Amino acid sequence: MTAVPEVMPAPVESGGLDLFRRPKETSGFWSWFTTIDHKKIGILYGTTALIFFVIAGIEALLIRLQLAGPNGTVLTAGQYNAMFTMHGTTMVFLVGMPMAVAFGNYLIPIMIGARDVAFPRMNMFGFWVFLFGGLFIYSSLFTGIANMPNGGWFGYTPLTSTPMSAGYLPGRGPDFWVIGLIMLGIGSTTSAINFVVTILNMRAPGMTLMRMPVFVWMMLVVAFLTVFALPIVTAALIMVFFDRNYLTNFFVAQNGGDPLLYQHLFWLFGHPEVYILILPGMGIVSEILPVMSRKPLFGYSVVVFSGIAIGFMGWGVWAHHMFATGLGPVAISAFGLATMLIAVPTGVKIFNWLGTVWGGSVKLNVPMLFSLGFIAMFTLGGLSGVTHSIVPADTQQTDTYYVVAHFHYVLFGGLVFAILGGIVYWFPKVFGRMMNERLGKLSFWVLFVGFNLTFFPMHFLGLTGMPRRTYRYTEGLGWDTLNLVVTAGGFIIALATLLFVSNAVWSWKRGPIAPADPWDGRTLEWSIPSPTPEYNFAAIPKVEARDDFWHRKYTEDDQGRLVRLPAGGSGEDAAVDVSSIHLPSPSYFPLVLAAGLPVIGYAAVYKNPWLAIPGVLLLLFGMYGWAIEPGTAED
């Protein structure tokens, strides 16, 4: 049944619901609202996530200003609680995850030799749901800062699930948070389904699984983790919403509910989520290191399998977030052991990356600096992670600034470093221009110093007793100096971000024009022009090896040294008439469908069923329009 049907389907009267003219534009401002091109959607994800990164950064700076000295008065307690909640929520759900989706969207098809993703319109839908979900959560601000989410990024019950009238948390924040997160979950799940199917189904001939770039592998693992983890937290959030608004008893201890159940469900999602965040970073670094060292990745299959192993083991360690909750010694011993175990495949990756650089011809350019920074900083975060698996010690560390230091080393020193390196690395492929090298190096070093100044002292703050999520500390606790250093470091990070973003903006307009293959790359995306043409590949490549593009350029002699092959051997076929390539056409309907969700969201938060009607109508209109509209418009 997989054969392509022989006959053209009878044209359905000019594309279904005729309320709209079918959008045709693929360039210009409005085309961004209807685009289903995976590359444009990738750019949309990336820029949106970058904007949210800046917003969450500002929140972090407010937090740091408040804590710069004892008894800070920059924020009130309520405002501070909203800031750390939104900082965490934003960084995890509106920066980390969509940033990985941005890279995945842009790169997966051009890395596996495909013209598009499996479900272009669903892809578009995923983006708009993400954007609307983010805006929905932030729209709580318009009704006053008291209505911003303020229950922490993991929203522990019964604090979040107790009805507003009890006064445990002021405002409607938790409602916005719950509904917004459910929406973001819908968005991530659709994009994850799209990635799974794209990677499994759309590979070019010869691109076997074990020839895929490591980044694609990691995105496949991430997509599966997303597909399986998000429904669990969605279920937990639905229970929170019902408890809060319809007085159910899921987490009401007096009526037999169990607040710990929420923690189990949340971390059963939340720990795989940690790997959802970090694995794309590992993938990016695994692409940059071999190219900049002019050597293949050391132990490709080990790196891939340890990534898969992390993906599996990530499901067996969730309770290490709950060592202090009184689970009993047997359970916490088991989870402690599992947590130690997961350090093994992670360590393997670090050694393999070092092995990749070892003996290479290393170009110390900006992507490489970020990748090497990733290895070092992620290792430090990993090691403090191992100290958490020493359960008795974790009871001193958990919920203190030591943990804050730990996960920032992993997620900032790890993920953000990888993302920034990845942006510089693929910038020429995306925008056709190189980023400025000197400014890039400057931003790396400023960031490196700022990062360590910010997060290294936090280890000591935590161990000397400073709990996290406290809007103030009194004087005389010996934390004043370190906190001031941390705040100063935070502003240095802000400066580095400013440098990096201005570099990107300047280079986007003015940077030197990039060749197709500026880094002497190894994977298929470097075989096509920069910036990537709309159709990606004029002719679908035939893949014969891992790092196929590299092997079209080089061969090895019997000592294992590189020998350049004569040019022109690559498969790029100038004879292909690109005008005959049919790509799926732009569409309004995914946007319409996505727009229905926040309307229903407001109806839920304000318990106003009338408001739900336009939402459902938008939903139905978007769905039917989408279903009836053919994938590609008639010419």
Next chain:
Amino acid sequence: MAQAALPITHDTHGDHPAPSAGVTNTKLGMWVFLSSDCLFFGAFITTYLLYRNRNLAGPTPRSLYNIPFTSVTSFILLMSSLTMVLALAAIQRNDMRRFKVWVMATAVFGILFIGGQVFEFTEFYREGMSLRTNVSSSIFYVATGLHGLHVSVGIVWLMSLWGMAMQGKLGQRDAEAVEVSGLYWHFVDVVWIVIFAVVYLIP
């Protein structure tokens, strides 16, 4: 194989090689979605199992179950899976007349099931078990209610297919779209069997 302007089917592209996994994108996508949905229901069913013996103040679902009645509605839902199979077989051999009959029958069975659920909920509510009575009642209403929501989405989907078939907009070439809706429908049935067994039958 790679000639230009091949016919475009739903969300697949012209000259791309055959799917590497051997299943079409739409079907594979639906499978992945359903595996995700499994964990969604899994979370609720696990919660039910954890909570079923706690705080039995007020009428609990178990004290109110009308097993014969629910068995009948469950049987109706099971039968709808059979009619769904028949509908798919009909469209695959281009027998649109029978397709319309079977797909409508499937939707009607679904509606009967939902009707049964609505009846059951109102009956329970009248006997004094509301959403907030105890933990078992909370999880019972939310879990079975969300399943009902899934069935309702399926009914809308099937009715839409039926409507398109009535307008002659659906033909043999759309057998895959029907197959995918069938996957969803069968999944919802299977989930019900699990819920019926775990939530209703386990003493």
Next chain:
Amino acid sequence: MRQKLGWSRVRRIALLLAVPSVLAACANDNGQNSLSPKGQNAKDIANLINPIWVIAIVIGIGVCLATVFVALRYRDNDGKRNPKQTHGNSVLEIGWTILPALLLAAVAVPTISLIFKLADTPPKSEALQVEVVGKQWWWEFQYKANQPKFGVDEKVVTSTMLHVPVGAKITFSETSDNVLHSFWVPELSGKKDVVPGRTNVLTITASEEPGLFRGACAEYCGLSHANMKFWVKVESKADYAKWIAAQQDGPAQAYEGEVANLTGKKYQCVNCHVFDNSATPNYGPNLTHLASRQYFAGGMYRTNRANLKRWIMNAPSMIPMQSQECRLPPPATCVGMPSYTTPISQNGKPLPLMTSAEADVIVDYLLGQK
């Protein structure tokens, strides 16, 4: 030359960061420093983790140096070198899979034995039994009745200041009727969460020397989570015996006259507080022996005339609380203690506002409640 520059830069940054931090941390005598353990649990934990930290720091520095080393040693910005194309090395890869695994296995053994040791609960007669109740945002301590070994005859309900004799084992049973909290005295023990609907048990051993230790709530519990502190006062056996006996005496002064009128009828303090019976828990702290507590208000303020007076008149100005409606009957939203000087009406009728003189009467009484 270039390499040398790189090395020294790295070393400088590392020193710049690490040395002052380590010094600051170890020299910190704030009474809340897990690096300066005083109780047996905290000492056991430190003895377990300290060598592991050394290993971790060595590995961390090793990997960081290795990263810098490969970057500088194989630096080849002009692309002159033609590197050997190694695709992997099974022996090495198996080696660096097994070595960390062995190391972790070695670490796992003492870890698990300590987990079980810390989970051990001594027989009730051997340890002081204290019920810990997490409130928003203060701690209530209930010494269980009938513990002759520890001088407790009648139940004692106190708050914020926990008195224990030197070297004693104490078993805490932790509960909460509101949200999650976490009970943490870093210098005596690791933390244990307080979970509504459950009773979590934590046994600690008090330090051998008398001392005043800080405790804190470590689980986010709403608006004033940062202000939910407490103190553990480890006392000599004689001092402790004196204190616990005094707590079981009735109130130092009779609860009658104007103070009873003010706190009873006029401002209805008794809705939440108990003034004359140290055995009865209530919504708010039991005030029967308030003046014997060095600190109040979640451990944030010293118990003295000025603080108490300000607190009685307008508590939310000292600790953020959602207590604007506390003077109104349910279903008004109320978490914490209201202001008695902020105008508020019930059914259109303004409620009385506290005068300075009235507050003085109450403070006088409270300061006499030794």
